[in-house]
Amino acid sequence: MTTPSPHRLYIAEDDAAMAGLLAELARKCGFVVDHFADGHTALSALTREPPDALLADIQMPGMNGLELIEKSAEICPGLPVVIITGFATVPDVQRAFRAGAMDLITKPFDNEDVRLALKRIVRQLARERRMESLSQRLAMLEHGKATPVVNSRAMQDVMSLIDKIADLDTPVLLSGETGTGKGVLAQAIHSTSARRNGPWFSVNCGALAESVIESELFGHERGAFTGADSRKRGILELAHTGTLFLDEINSASAAVQTRLLEFVQERSLRRVGGSQSIQVDVRLVIASNQELGDLVKQGRFREDLWYRLNVFPLQLPPLRERRDDIIPLAERFVLTTARQLGCAAPSFSDECEALLQRYSWPGNVRQLENVMHRAVVLADDSLIEKQHLPPECLEGTNPASAPSHNWDADASLQQVEARWIQHMIERCNGNKSEAARRLGIDVSTLHRKLRS
The missing domain is CATH 1.10.10 (Arc Repressor Mutant, subunit A)
Structure with a gap:
């Protein structure tokens, strides 16, 4: 995953010693700093290359800090600004906040006050960066492209494997708990592969009746069964040169398993009721919410088919092991729901964020999506807070998923x-x-x- 570039902060301060101290504090907060001794040079630089934030002294020779932030608001609307002053009148303060200042620090200041103000800017910029990323992802989703959230180390490891296998034609077997996002990951494999311009199809084997799944996958000839009034091409044929995602393959009947084995071995198929062998070029991505190896031992899944499908197994981590992905995913679902409802997307209170990250999410990403949909409706365009979450999220981690710590108090x-x-x-x-x-x-x- 690409590391985000550091935020750039402009400091406009005529006192060199003071500017040096402010710059040191800002760098400790992760900023790249540029210092300007007066408002004119700061404004000139801001016009050429806008920063991510501005920290300005009110009293400076030539153009003062108030004029600087008023002009910067015209050039960079919404630019986070912190004002520092040793003496300012009430009208000056009002003028600064009308121009868009988000904080005012008085000299002499406590270093902690500066640090907290800068941290508030960092949080705001991080939220804006995430929202911009979410907007880009949503635009891609509207065009049929999956975009997994991969802030966590666990998902970065999964995506690094996908990068290595995306252009191969061998099957990929996705496994993991229900709701971990196997469908999104399958589409990501297709979108990053050489087949990205080919067709994409998704079939949930568990959602189709046994009587129709063969016909849906392999097609049928006219008269193959009652109601087959015309020839029908199956999804495998329609997916030629593209990718087919078979979800819940563990639900496939023995007959479907046999036909799939024939297809994987021969790269060809026969329609139901037909005898002609049809060559098809399709990449299979398969998902199961049960361990196929266990089903093989139980005699519920063909061992030879499992060997054919288990070339590149990928285990998706549950959401409780992807703590760094929880808030970005939640923000995506909030934005998506808000668009569907035609309302503004609310943000999270700090307490709400902490609760979301602490909860164990036994239903994984799917549960988080449902909780966020509910929260957007209840929040009514405002801040999503503790009371907008369901009771189970307020109880912290799920005891069933937490390790037992009932150890002997005298244990070494x-x-x-x-x-x-x-x-x-x-x-x-x-x-x-x-x-x-x-x-x-x-x-x-x-x-x-x-x-x-």
Whole structure:
């Protein structure tokens, strides 16, 4: 994922020592800083290359800070501005806020006051950047392109694998809990592949009756069954040169599994009631909300088909393991819902954001989408706050998904550590390499701790 560029702050201050202190504080908050000793040079630079924020002293030679922020408001509407002054009248303060200043700091100031003002700007800029990104994603979605949210390390790892396999023709098997966004990821695979200009089809095997799924996928000849009054091309034929996403493949009947195996092996199909073999070039992306390996052991899924489909397995992490994605996803759903309802998109209170990030989301992304739809309706164009969330979100993490910490109060540190390592291995389905990564240790260290 591309790292966002740092925010640029212009400081207009004629006192060099004061400017140096302000610049140091700003850099600690993540800003790239440019200093100007008067309003004229600051305005000239602002005209050439607008900054992300402006910090200006009111009292400066030539053009003062008030004139500077008034002119900057004409050039850069909405530019976040902080005013610093040692002496200002009430009319000056009113004039500054009318011009768009969001904070006023008086000299001599406490460094913490400056830091808090700058942090408020950082939060505002981050929110604006996210909203701009959301608008771009929504525009892409309106044109049929999926755009997964990948702020978290877990999703970045998934997307790095997608980048490597996107242009291959081999099947991709997506697995993960219900509601983790397998459909969006499948479309992302198509959109980043060499087949992106080809057709895209999605079929939920669990939503189609067994009596029609064969006909839908493979097509049928006239007279193949009662009601087949004409020849029909199936979705596999229609998806030629493109991608077909088969969701809930675990629901496919034995007959459909057999026909799919034939298609994967031969790259051809026969319509229901037909004998002609039709060559089809389709990339398959398959999803299951149950472990196909377990279904194979239970005799509910063909082992030979599983081997054919399990070439590139991708495990989607649950939302509780994607904490950095929760707020960006929530903002996307808020914006989408607001557009559908024709209303302004409300933002979140700090308390609401904290609750959203703390909740365990057993229903994953789908549950978050439903909660945000409800919140937008209840918020009525205003701020989304605690009372707009359902009761379960107010209770913090879901006890069922949280590890048990009922350890002996007299347990040694080594015993507690061993219990936690074992818990993490279980969370990773026995994958010790993944458990070590999440614990922040080497695999060799993990094995050594297990032996001890």
